Amino acid sequence: MITREQYQSIGTNYGHVCSWAFWEKVDKKPKSNIASMDVFDLDKNSNLLKTLQTDVIMVALNFSRDITFQKLFMNFHDSNPHAQDFKIRYAFEETPFYGAYMTDIIKDFPMLSSKDVLSHLKANPNDVTTQLNSFRKEIAFITADVPTILAFGKQTFDILKKGLNENEYLSLIQLTHYSHHISKEDYRKEIHIQLGINVS
Numbered sequence: 001m002i003t004r005e006q007y008q009s010i011g012t013n014y015g016h017v018c019s020w021a022f023w024e025k026v027d028k029k030p031k032s033n034i035a036s037m038d039v040f041d042l043d044k045n046s047n048l049l050k051t052l053q054t055d056v057i058m059v060a061l062n063f064s065r066d067i068t069f070q071k072l073f074m075n076f077h078d079s080n081p082h083a084q085d086f087k088i089r090y091a092f093e094e095t096p097f098y099g100a101y102m103t104d105i106i107k108d109f110p111m112l113s114s115k116d117v118l119s120h121l122k123a124n125p126n127d128v129t130t131q132l133n134s135f136r137k138e139i140a141f142i143t144a145d146v147p148t149i150l151a152f153g154k155q156t157f158d159i160l161k162k163g164l165n166e167n168e169y170l171s172l173i174q175l176t177h178y179s180h181h182i183s184k185e186d187y188r189k190e191i192h193i194q195l196g197i198n199v200s
Helices: 004-014 085-092 114-123 125-141 154-163 184-195
Strands: 053-060 100-104 148-152 171-175
Touching: 004 125, 053 154, 085 184, 114 125, 114 154, 125 154, 148 154, 154 171, 171 184
Parallel strands: 053 100, 053 148, 148 171
Antiparallel strands: none
């Protein structure tokens, strides 16, 4: 749970790049309501703050495309037909990790291919240092005290594992990336196994 003031402050400072593992309930189709942002309106969702948490942080690599969000917290809530964000909703709903803070380790660098991102970072190691330091500031700002970090994909995990000190997090767990070409049901099973949750 977070306070209203904390929620609003995070939105003001990071709402254009971050979000929360919280979505509108699915309707008839798997991707339905994935981009419905009314769930983040405190006037319409009085229970929101009770669900959100900053002691768990889900981290992806970067924006896959150049996009300017029209509202706060739209990252990981993409209605693009090719987006796979709906798998995250399906995998984490009704788990202790639902409501976690979400962000990217590499910001302001939209690129579809993770290989191209890694090639750029390898050629520009100072950029990695800059991004990690920005990530540290972000963690401090949201008052995440040694959080559990869930890294989507090996590339994200490797950057965090190499770049962070072990005393900066409670645990760092590598998860299968949600863009992986498997069904949402199989993705949920994989995630639950990786997190030690009873598979259902």
